[in-house]
Amino acid sequence: MIETSATWLTKLKANGYRVTKSRQTVVEIVANSKHALTPLELYDLARKKHTGLGLVTVYRTLEKLEELGLVQRVHQPQGCQAFITAFNGHQHMILCSNCGKVEFFAGDNLDPLFLSIGEKTGFRVLDHWLQLFGICAECQENKA
Amino acid sequence: MIETSATWLTKLKANGYRVTKSRQTVVEIVANSKHALTPLELYDLARKKHTGLGLVTVYRTLEKLEELGLVQRVHQPQGCQAFITAFNGHQHMILCSNCGKVEFFAGDNLDPLFLSIGEKTGFRVLDHWLQLFGICAECQENKA
DNA sequence: TTACTTGCAAACGTTTTGCACGATT
DNA sequence: AATCGTGCAAAACGTTTGCAAGTAA
Numbered sequence: 001m002i003e004t005s006a007t008w009l010t011k012l013k014a015n016g017y018r019v020t021k022s023r024q025t026v027v028e029i030v031a032n033s034k035h036a037l038t039p040l041e042l043y044d045l046a047r048k049k050h051t052g053l054g055l056v057t058v059y060r061t062l063e064k065l066e067e068l069g070l071v072q073r074v075h076q077p078q079g080c081q082a083f084i085t086a087f088n089g090h091q092h093m094i095l096c097s098n099c100g101k102v103e104f105f106a107g108d109n110l111d112p113l114f115l116s117i118g119e120k121t122g123f124r125v126l127d128h129w130l131q132l133f134g135i136c137a138e139c140q141e142n143k144a
Numbered sequence: 145m146i147e148t149s150a151t152w153l154t155k156l157k158a159n160g161y162r163v164t165k166s167r168q169t170v171v172e173i174v175a176n177s178k179h180a181l182t183p184l185e186l187y188d189l190a191r192k193k194h195t196g197l198g199l200v201t202v203y204r205t206l207e208k209l210e211e212l213g214l215v216q217r218v219h220q221p222q223g224c225q226a227f228i229t230a231f232n233g234h235q236h237m238i239l240c241s242n243c244g245k246v247e248f249f250a251g252d253n254l255d256p257l258f259l260s261i262g263e264k265t266g267f268r269v270l271d272h273w274l275q276l277f278g279i280c281a282e283c284q285e286n287k288a
Numbered sequence: 289t290t291a292c293t294t295g296c297a298a299a300c301g302t303t304t305t306g307c308a309c310g311a312t313t
Numbered sequence: 314a315a316t317c318g319t320g321c322a323a324a325a326c327g328t329t330t331g332c333a334a335g336t337a338a
Contacts, residue, residue, distance in 0.1 A: 018312050018317060039303085054320040059303065075273075080224045081302080094267050103265055110257075114276060121247055122281030123238050129219075131273045132258060137266030162292060162337050183328085198295040203328065225327080 004031040004085070008070050017064060025050040026061040035100040036074040036082035074102065075131070096136035098143075103136075148175040148229070152214050161208060169194040170205040179244040180218040180226035218246065219275070240280035242287075247280075 005028045009019050017023075025046045030037060037045070043058045062083055065071040072086040076095065084102050091104040107130065118125045135143075149172045153163050161167075169190045174181060181189070187202045206227055209215040216230040220239065228246050235248040251274065262269045279287075 016317095020312070020318065022319070040301095052320080055302095056304085056321085057319065060318085075219045075224060080219065094261060094265055094269070096267070097270065103267075105261055105265060113254075117238060117249055117276060118278070121238055121249060122284075123240065123247075123276070123278040124284055125238070125276050125278040126241065127277040129273065129275045129277075132261060132267070132269050133271040133273075134262070134267040134269040140266075140268055160292090164293065164337070166294070196295080199327095200296080200329080201294065204293085 008065070011068055011070065012064065015068060021050055022053050022057045023061050025053060026058055027065070030062075030065065030071055030083065031085060033084065034102065036076075036084040036095075036102055038079075038081045038083075042083075075129070092130040092132070094132040094134060096139055097133050098135050098139040101136050101138075152209070155212055155214065156208065159212060165194055166197050166201045167205050169197060170202055171209070174206075174209065174215055174227065175229060177228065178246065180220075180228040180239075180246055182223075182225045182227075186227075219273070236274040236276070238276040238278060240283055241277050242279050242283040245280050245282075 071083045215227045
């Protein structure tokens with residue numbers, strides 16, 4: 001998905017950020033990853049393409065991408081440091097516990113549920129997180 | 145809820161752990177809190193009752209309580225270090241974005257949804273997290 | 289009495305900051 | 314040319330570990 005990378009770089013530029021080799025490398029990797037990546041994992045991958053890259057730059061680039069809504073943090077039992085492409089609109093995630101692959105799915109009609117919970121608890125519901133964990137099709141095959 | 149504290153202490157003892165003043169203090173505070181507490185917050189609260197307590201002991205006690213399924217970690221946008229009483233069976237959480245209060249609610253019947261997601265994505269769904277965020281009844285009133 | 293638990297200090301891994309140099313616009 | 318971005322080193326932060334002394338059983 002070279003297209004996504006390009007879009008991200010355009011957005012960075014549009015928001016007054018400069019397009020540098022470091023940022024290009026980081027963007028290219030995150031934008032094309034189907035797995036959530038920690039800053040360190042991203043750093044290791046990125047250094048294969050741009051040896052001089054510093055870990056600090058990875059952190060600072062992720063900060064900007066998050067600010068622009070291009071990446072989001074993924075919460076998992078093992079930890080919450082990993083980032084993945086943010087999807088537009090409200091989407092929910094399903095994560096493979098074996099290989100770490102992340103897919104998004106639309107929320108179907110959960111609104112009635114939230115309404116009823118709101119009534120039961122007295123809360124005014126503003127947001128929600130729904131995440132599923134399981135084994136992806138590929139990993140199911142490979143284990144058989 | 146003195147009852148909960150006592151139950152927890154009993155469970156600790158039943159699992160070969162000793163009941164000490166430090167553990168009693170930590171247990172009493174977590175078991176009675178309606179808010180998720182970070183180790184540091186818990187430490188500060190606990191030291192009001194037991195001055196000599198060390199932060200390390202808070203960490204180690206939380207570790208044991210988590211192992212025994214008495215507390216669970218709470219994931220929030222601001223961070224994922226806070227702990228709260230774990231409920232039996234699978235429950236979902238609703239959190240007040242204003243005061244941090246946490247309530248649990250039963251999952252209604254979400255299984256059909258998970259089944260349909262499983263079919264669409266090819267995943268074998270094993271677990272799920274559902275969390276709602278909003279403003280609790282009390283905070284709604286206080287803002288009016 | 290024995291083994292577990294404690295708190296301190298130190299170590300650790302991750303994330304952030306200060307700074308002079310380098311690169312983008 | 315001006316400003317923004319970089320990488321290094323050091324600092325800061327939360328968490329874990331080693332250990333000798335203290336305490337529960």
